[in-house]
C-alpha cells in the first residue's frame with residue numbers, strides 16, 4: 001500500500017457494511033500509522049489491485065506483541081462489488097508467505113459471531129483457519145469474539 005491508495009482503501013472500509021463507526025475509525029487509524037510512520041513495525045498493509053490497477057481489497061496484519069512468531073490479521077476487506085473474485089484469498093496467501101518469510105508460525109484472526117459475519121467465517125474456514133477460542137458476549141451481549149488460527153506448516157509448532 002502507498003499513500004495514493006489511501007482514499008480507495010478508506011472507501012472500501014466504509015462501504016463493506018460490516019464495520020461500525022468505531023471499527024471504521026480504528027481501521028483508518030492503522031492506515032494512518034502505516035503511511036505516516038515509515039519506521040513503525042507493528043502494522044503491515046497490502047492492497048490487491050484489479051487488472052486495471054484500481055484498488056479492490058486491502059488487509060492489515062502485524063506481529064502480535066509479546067509473542068514469538070505469532071501474527072494477527074487485524075483487518076481485511078474487499079470492495080463489495082468485487083467480493084468472491086479471489087482478491088481476499090490472494091491477500092491472505094501473500095500475508096502467509098510474508099509471515100513465513102519473517103519466521104512466523106501462527107496467524108490469528110478474530111471476528112464476531114454475528115450473522116453478518118457468517119460469510120467472513122466461511123471465508124476463513126476455506127482458507128484453513130480453525131476456530132481456536134470463543135469468548136461469549138465479548139463485543140456485546142449475544143455477540144461473541146471468535147478467534148481463528150492457522151499454524152503455518154514447517155514453522156515451529158506447524159501442523
Ligand SMILES: CC(C)(COP(=O)(O)OP(=O)(O)OC[C@H]1O[C@@H](n2cnc3c(N)ncnc32)[C@H](O)[C@@H]1OP(=O)(O)O)[C@@H](O)C(=O)NCCC(=O)NCCS
Pocket residue numbers: 016018057074075076077078079082083084085086087088089090111117119120122123126
Ligand atoms: C471476507 C472478505 C474479505 C473475503 O474477500 P473476497 O475477496 O470476497 O474473498 P475471495 O473472493 O478471495 O474468496 C475466497 C474464498 O472464500 C469464498 N467466499 C468469499 N466470500 C464468500 C461468501 N460471501 N460466502 C461464502 N463463501 C465466500 C469464495 O467462494 C472463495 O472460495 P473458493 O476459493 O472455494 O471459491 C470479504 O467478503 C469482505 O470484505 N467482507 C466484509 C468485511 C469483513 O468481514 N472483513 C473481515 C473482518 S476484519
